[in-house]
Amino acid sequence: MNSASRDCPRGANLTDDKPHLADTEHPPIFFSGGTALKRLSSTFAAQGCHTVHLVTTFDSGGSTARLRAAFAMPALGDLRNRLVALADPDLCSHALVHCMETRIPDTGDPQNLRQMLVAMGREDHPVWQGINATPARCLRQCLTHFLAAMPASFDARQASLGNICMAGKYLQEHRSLNAVLGLFSRLLHVQGEVLPIVEESLHLAARLCDGTTRVGQHHFKEFTSPIQECFLTVNEPDRGRDEPVVCKPRASSAALARLREAGLVCYPMGSFFSSVVANLLADGVANVVAALDCPKIFIPNTGHDHELMGHTLCDEMRILVQTLLGERCSAADNGWKESAGLFLTHMVVDTRNGHYPGSMELAQKLAQEAGVQVLDLPLVDEDGQHHNPQKLAELIQHMTGTHNA
Secondary structure (H helix, E strand, C coil), rough: HHHHHHCCCCCCCCCCCCCCCCCCCCCEEEEEEECCCHHHHHHHHHHHCCCEEEEECCCCCHHHHHHHHHHCCCCCCHHHHHHHHHHCCCCCCCCHHHHHHHHHCCCCCCHHHHHHHHHHHCCCCCHHHHCHHHHHHHHHHHHHHHHHHCCCCCCCCCEHHHHHHHHHHHCCCCCCCHHHHHHHHHHCCCCCEEECCCCCCCCCEEECCCCCCEHHHHHHHCCCEEEEEEEEECCCCCCCCCCCCCECCCCCHHHHHCCCCEEEEEEECCCCHHHHHHHHHHCCHHHHHHCCCEEEECCCCCCCCCCHHCHHHHHHHHHHHHHHHHHCCCCCCCHHHHHHHCCCEEEECCCCCCCCCCCHHHHHHHHHHHHEEEEEECEEEECCCEEEEHHHHHHHHHHHHHHHH
């Protein structure tokens, strides 16, 4: 790699003490799940930078699976995680954040665990200590609605109180995720916006290179064969042996409306298939992204991602573009490179500290053939596993601000 390729984009300053704040009308927009962007999201919130996050609702493991099974609803955990990460640290109390992250024990008598939830509905319960009266009252009202609808056999093991309260609001508002996110964004003083990529209750499935098909996002960390493709389905995990029905739901109207106003589109680090690619499966996303005239950047994972077993960085670029092209491009068709610029303009790597699967030289060559600019910048911590949130935030704000200027 030549030295020029390690330079910042023209005009960028990764050591500037006062990063440019993104335009709230044309903000950076992220496709992601709930946890990988926690540090970056908190950095944006602390700086007062307005960002928009389109988040998956397909998780199917643990307490989320039990909540979804009881109420046939989308997964709320990733939405909650992102809301908490974007909470204004100057306005949202630590007690409220702690409450949102409180969990019921994962062991114990089922009836006793349900009674723990019931006890939390009382005003004098310790979980509400330190929280201002208004948000505490709102959360208890949400919990009350959940308790009224809770099945007598509900399995409360490891249940997140934040998820439970959000589920109560969801049921109260006739299954409106927008109403849930509106309320909790206000309670947490969220800096930015969190929107579901789809509002239906669907599951993520994968076809593997060994010919098998598995339904359920929680299985993705268990695969022993590489993922060939993933898709959305109405079929529930671990129920029946029929081939799952492929669904192409329309992306939520709120997500598409905000995406049309993007000042930058980011496919960020995170579980590649279940967090990033899953967001791109909804109908309407590809057309909106293709029509945008703004930077569209891919920040690949550094370090290990089990979902990328058997795949290289070259494969990641191809899969991103082919997913957005959909039926217009087969997996074996190299024509995707001709359309890559519609969906991807930059790939951000750190060849000094980052670790990427496959040959970086081949990835750079492929990017050049596809018209994708590679930015090789010092953004990864010395552990080689994590991106420095401050440096990455400054780069994204600069690229968004330069486009909006």
